[in-house]
Amino acid sequence: MTDRIDKIPNGQRYIVLWDKIVYDGWEVAVSYENLELYLTKWFSYENLELYLTKWFSYENLEEDYPLKYNVVNRGDEISIQLMHTFHSLIQRFGLTQDEENPDIVLSIGGDGTLLHAFHRYKEQLDHIAFVGIHTGRLGFFADWKPDEVELLAQLMGESAQQDDLRVVKYPLVEIQITTQNGIETELALNEFTLKGVDATLVAELHINDELLETFRGDGICISTPSGSTAYNKSLGGAIVHPSLDAIQIAEIASINNRVYRTLGSPILLPKHHHCDIYPRASQNIILSLDHVYMQRNDVLSIRSMVAAGKKVKFARFRPFPFWSRVREAFIGYDML
Numbered sequence: 001m002t003d004r005i006d007k008i009p010n011g012q013r014y015i016v017l018w019d020k021i022v023y024d025g026w027e028v029a030v031s032y033e034n035l036e037l038y039l040t041k042w043f044s045y046e047n048l049e050l051y052l053t054k055w056f057s058y059e060n061l062e063e064d065y066p067l068k069y070n071v072v073n074r075g076d077e078i079s080i081q082l083m084h085t086f087h088s089l090i091q092r093f094g095l096t097q098d099e100e101n102p103d104i105v106l107s108i109g110g111d112g113t114l115l116h117a118f119h120r121y122k123e124q125l126d127h128i129a130f131v132g133i134h135t136g137r138l139g140f141f142a143d144w145k146p147d148e149v150e151l152l153a154q155l156m157g158e159s160a161q162q163d164d165l166r167v168v169k170y171p172l173v174e175i176q177i178t179t180q181n182g183i184e185t186e187l188a189l190n191e192f193t194l195k196g197v198d199a200t201l202v203a204e205l206h207i208n209d210e211l212l213e214t215f216r217g218d219g220i221c222i223s224t225p226s227g228s229t230a231y232n233k234s235l236g237g238a239i240v241h242p243s244l245d246a247i248q249i250a251e252i253a254s255i256n257n258r259v260y261r262t263l264g265s266p267i268l269l270p271k272h273h274h275c276d277i278y279p280r281a282s283q284n285i286i287l288s289l290d291h292v293y294m295q296r297n298d299v300l301s302i303r304s305m306v307a308a309g310k311k312v313k314f315a316r317f318r319p320f321p322f323w324s325r326v327r328e329a330f331i332g333y334d335m336l
């Protein structure tokens with residue numbers, strides 16, 4: 001489709017859907033996916049920038065941007081029923097379902113369902129926002145009630161039409177598992193844990209390349225701020241606001257006596273710091289990333305740190321501050 005810039009009506013929002021535009025006789029091909037520009041004829045760079053500035057400032061809603069969504073559900077009857085309800089409600093707003101490349105992923109079930117959704121789409125975190133409905137008790141991530149599905153569809157549809165999707169971004173923990181065969185990189189939304197399988201875990205714990213302690217006990221849990229309310233909380237770790245780019249190391253039943261000694265307190269590492277765990281050679285260990293468990297005996301070391309340049313996005317269609325979420329999940333005033 002081609003058009004001249006002077007034919008673009010002024011005064012409305014304009015969404016980029018063209019792949020070729022003619023301006024003053026010169027053709028400019030535009031790839032709207034990555035907003036790269038290719039000149040099919042000579043065009044001075046200054047003019048091009050000027051042109052782009054003008055172009056993006058147009059407020060013209062000629063065609064709706066087709067926001068894509070997908071639903072991940074727990075598989076129980078209530079969650080499946082809610083999913084069908086949501087599909088029919090959201091169609092009114094022109095959102096299309098896309099399982100491979102969604103912009104919004106709605107999880108229906110519990111926090112565990114959202115963890116599944118996160119791991120399914122963890123390669124696409126740069127453009128996906130998550131939102132969760134809980135079909136059991138109030139979840140920490142799944143904070144919409146089943147009877148609010150209509151309201152959620154309406155708010156999602158309206159924000160898509162107004163191109164005003166608000167998100168909060170939370171830090172993640174990245175782990176790098178070193179074996180003889182190289183380094184594997186993984187992400188967790190809640191936490192990474194390391195435990196012994198058939199014996200006490202024995203491991204050296206280094207922070208920023210210096211030995212902190214030799215750990216003996218059940219295991220070590222390294223959580224994100226949003227995961228600090230999950231396993232970490234049961235271990236006596238602190239609840240950390242997700243605006244802090246940090247990870248928390250908490251011990252799982254460490255042995256402390258006259259022979260063996262660990263710090264005993266949970267510790268917070270800021271971003272750019274890292275923690276290396278060296279399990280004693282050829283120990284059978286279990287690693288977990290959120291709900292995903294793997295038994296290994298080939299691990300030489302595991303480095304944990306705040307994931308650089310990667311965050312999880314949650315779509316916010318109404319305010320629900322972190323501390324209100326903490327209060328409602330743990331203290332119990334259900335104010336929704």
Ligand code: NAD
Nearest residue numbers: 110111112139140190191226227229230231232234290291
């Ligand atoms: P699950 O079915 O055993 O549920 C664990 C519970 O943790 C659920 O009540 C869930 O709502 C809650 N939860 C999950 N993420 C949370 C968060 N960020 N904040 C507050 N509560 C949260 O297991 P699942 O549903 O597959 O979830 C896996 C998670 O379970 C793990 O990531 C871990 O955090 C948690 N877990 C906790 C313990 C413990 O507290 N002792 C032990 C193992 C795993």
